[in-house]
Every structure is written in structure tokens, then in C-alpha cells.
Amino acid sequence: VGRVKGYTAERELVIKLWKLGFAVMRAPASGSKIRKAKYPDIVAIKSGKVLVFEVKSRSKVENIYLRSEQVEKLREFTERSGGQAYIVIKLLGSDWRVIELECLEKMSNGNYRLSKELILKSKTLDELLRNLRLIPSLEDFIKRSTYEGG
Amino acid sequence: VGRVKGYTAERELVIKLWKLGFAVMRAPASGSKIRKAKYPDIVAIKSGKVLVFEVKSRSKVENIYLRSEQVEKLREFTERSGGQAYIVIKLLGSDWRVIELECLEKMSNGNYRLSKELILKSKTLDELLRNLRLIPSLEDFIKRSTYEGG
Numbered sequence: 073v074g075r076v077k078g079y080t081a082e083r084e085l086v087i088k089l090w091k092l093g094f095a096v097m098r099a100p101a102s103g104s105k106i107r108k109a110k111y112p113d114i115v116a117i118k119s120g121k122v123l124v125f126e127v128k129s130r131s132k133v134e135n136i137y138l139r140s141e142q143v144e145k146l147r148e149f150t151e152r153s154g155g156q157a158y159i160v161i162k163l164l165g166s167d168w169r170v171i172e173l174e175c176l177e178k179m180s181n182g183n184y185r186l187s188k189e190l191i192l193k194s195k196t197l198d199e200l201l202r203n204l205r206l207i208p209s210l211e212d213f214i215k216r217s218t219y220e221g222g
Numbered sequence: 223v224g225r226v227k228g229y230t231a232e233r234e235l236v237i238k239l240w241k242l243g244f245a246v247m248r249a250p251a252s253g254s255k256i257r258k259a260k261y262p263d264i265v266a267i268k269s270g271k272v273l274v275f276e277v278k279s280r281s282k283v284e285n286i287y288l289r290s291e292q293v294e295k296l297r298e299f300t301e302r303s304g305g306q307a308y309i310v311i312k313l314l315g316s317d318w319r320v321i322e323l324e325c326l327e328k329m330s331n332g333n334y335r336l337s338k339e340l341i342l343k344s345k346t347l348d349e350l351l352r353n354l355r356l357i358p359s360l361e362d363f364i365k366r367s368t369y370e371g372g
Contacts, residue, residue, distance in 0.1 A: 095272075095303035097265050100250040115247050117303040120270045122245075153245035153267035 081129035081162040082113055088168075088197075089116045092207055094123075112149055112157070118206050122155025126173075131164040136186040138176065143184050146173055159186055160197060168197035231279035231312040232263055238318075238347075239266045242357055244273075262299055262307070268356050272305025276323075281314040286336040288326065293334050296323055309336055310347060318347035 082098060089096045095118065099111035114125040126146055128136055136159070150157040150173070157173035171194045176184040201207040208216075232248060239246045245268070249261035264275040276296055278286055286309070300307040300323070307323035321344045326334040351357040358366075 093302060095265075095299045095305075097247040097261060098250065100248065111247060115245075115265070115267075117265075117267070117272055117305070120272065120304040122267055122270065122272075149245045152243060154270040155245075155267070 082127050084162070085114060085125070085127060085160065085168065089114070092201065094118045094206075110145070112146055114160075115153075115155075121204065121206060122150075122153045123204075123206075124150045124153065124155050124157040124173075125160045126157070127160055127162070129162040133163065133188045133191050135188050136161070136191070138184045138186070140178075140182040140184065143173065143176065158200070161191060161194075163191075169194040170197050170200045232277045234312070235264060235275070235277060235310065235318065239264070242351065244268045244356075260295070262296055264310075265303075265305075271354065271356060272300075272303045273356075274300045274303065274305050274307040274323075275310045276307070277310055277312070279312040283313065283338045283341050285338050286311070286341070288334045288336070290328075290332040290334065293323065293326065308350070311341060311344075313341075319344040320347050320350045 086096050086098050094116040097115045097117075099113055112124045113127040116123045116125065124146060126138070126142070130136070138159075146157050158170045159173060159176070161169045161171075163169060169191060171186060171190055175190060176186050179185050195203075198207070202209045236246050236248050244266040247265045247267075249263055262274045263277040266273045266275065274296060276288070276292070280286070288309075296307050308320045309323060309326070311319045311321075313319060319341060321336060321340055325340060326336050329335055345353075348357070352359045
């Protein structure tokens with residue numbers, strides 16, 4: 073069930089990012105073991121800016137755990153690409169939330185935790201994309217109207 | 223058979239690009255119809271430079287044909303990403319050869335042709351990557367030795 077839900081969330085995110093003008097690649101769905109070992113869930117690129125996403129889907133806000141190998145692979149991919157990595161969380165009945173990969177806490181067993189406190193105060197995906205100037209901000213809209221008006 | 227051969231070539235190219243330091247994404251292998259419609263075969267990224275590859279595998283040099291929708295999808299993805307698109311050809315017993323997507327000839331039926339003449343005078347993948355400064359050139363090696371020596 074978790075797997076199916078995860079794929080649905082991924083598909084939804086792919087569509088959203090494509091509509092926002094990104095070139096989007098999604099990891100192969102088949103042979104999920106190999107896949108998890110090699111690829112991030114989603115890579116979205118716009119004008120040379122590379123965003124690497126690990127997608128999580130949750131029905132409530134709770135701590136999220138990631139295996140150390142998974143985090144290392146994400147880091148390796150991101151470093152090679154010159155991009156930025158994020159955990160992106162689909163919360164039931166809420167917006168997409170994003171947390172920088174580097175905000176994860178390393179636990180004593182080597183794995184990583186994303187605390188629910190961090191999730192609660194995280195940015196939405198739209199906020200992140202506006203901050204990165206990958207989608208227009210309110211100011212951009214105002215400026216554009218001003219130019220067009222005057 | 224063509225399909226299996228194609229996948230083998232793709233896997234080989236993924237491994238080669240990864241060894242050269244690229245972050246590499248390969249399109250989902252399952253549901254090949256959806257896949258062909260949406261994703262390029264391989265996207266390789268290094269330090270924000272995005273290379274979009276359509277992979278072909280041939281036992282001899284011959285004209286290669288691409289459907290117009292396929293070329294349009296490649297262009298759309300490439301434009302969004304801010305990258306460069308190439309047809310990359312695995313010729314049996316030879317190096318990988320690359321041709322810029324824009325070198326394809328549009329035929330009267332709307333589809334595209336890559337002539338065998340263009341394939342014969344095409345660059346190798348290594349030449350392309352050196353030209354783009356994505357892998358070190360001979361000059362880079364000489365410079366490096368000079369610095370290290372002096």
C-alpha cells in the first residue's frame with residue numbers, strides 16, 4: 073500500500089513540476105531495489121538549475137527516517153549534477169512541503185531522521201521555487217503589470 | 223530483439239557516463255509507450271550542464287529515422303532544462319558517436335532522418351565531452367603535469 077501511495081504522489085509531483093515549466097525525470101518504477109540504489113525519485117531541471125527530490129507521502133506529520141545508503145546516494149548524485157537535494161513530503165490534505173537534505177539529523181546507528189518539528193516549520197514547494205526564482209513571485213507579477221501598464 | 227539490444231546499449235552508456243563523473247538518469251523501462259512519449263532515454267548532468275540523449279544501437283552504418291513526435295518531445299525537454307540534445311549511436315565494434323539533434327533533416331512526411339553520411343563524419347562521445355570541457359582534454363593533462371612538475 074505504501075508503495076502504491078508513494079508512486080501516486082510521485083506522479084502527481086511530476087505533473088505539477090512539468091506544468092511549472094520544468095524538465096522532469098522520474099526514476100524507473102520497475103525493479104525497485106536497483107532503482108532505490110541508483111536514482112533519486114525525481115529530478116527536475118529548469119534553465120540549468122537542478123533539483124533532486126526524494127518523495128515521501130504521509131497521512132500525518134511524523135518523524136521520517138532514511139537509510140544512510142539512500143542519503144549517500146542522493147548526495148553523490150546531487151554533487152555530480154551541481155544541484156540541490158530536497159526531501160519533499162505530500163501531507164494528506166495539505167501542500168507539498170520541502171526540506172533541504174542537509175537538514176536531516178544523523179542518528180547514532182548511521183541512518184537519518186527528519187523530525188516532525190522540522191516538517192511542521194518547513195517551506196511549501198511553491199515557496200521554495202519562488203525563493204529560487206524558478207517560478208514568478210508576487211513581486212514579479214507586480215513588476216510585470218507595472219511595465220505592461222506604463 | 224531491437225528492444226533488448228537498445229536497453230543493453232543504454233545500460234552501457236549509463237555506466238560509462240557515471241564513471242566519467244556525471245549524474246545520470248535513465249528513463250523508466252516499463253510501459254515503453256508512455257515512456258517514449260515523455261522522457262529522453264538518458265539525461266546526464268555535470269556541474270549544471272545538462273546533456274539529453276536519445277540512444278540508438280546499430281550493427282552497421284545506415285540512415286536512422288525518428289518520428290516527429292519523438293523529436294518534438296526531445297526538443298521540449300531540452301529547452302525546459304536549458305541543456306543540449308544529442309542522438310548517440312552505438313555502432314557494433316566501434317565507439318559511441320554523437321550528432322546534435324538539430325542536425326537531423328526534416329523529411330516531407332514530417333519525420334526526421336539522420337543520414338549515414340552524417341553518422342560517418344560524426345564526433346565520438348569522448349570528443350564531444352572534451353569539447354564541452356566535461357572531461358579533461360590532452361591539454362588539460364599536459365597543463366596539470368606542468369603545474370605538478372614545476
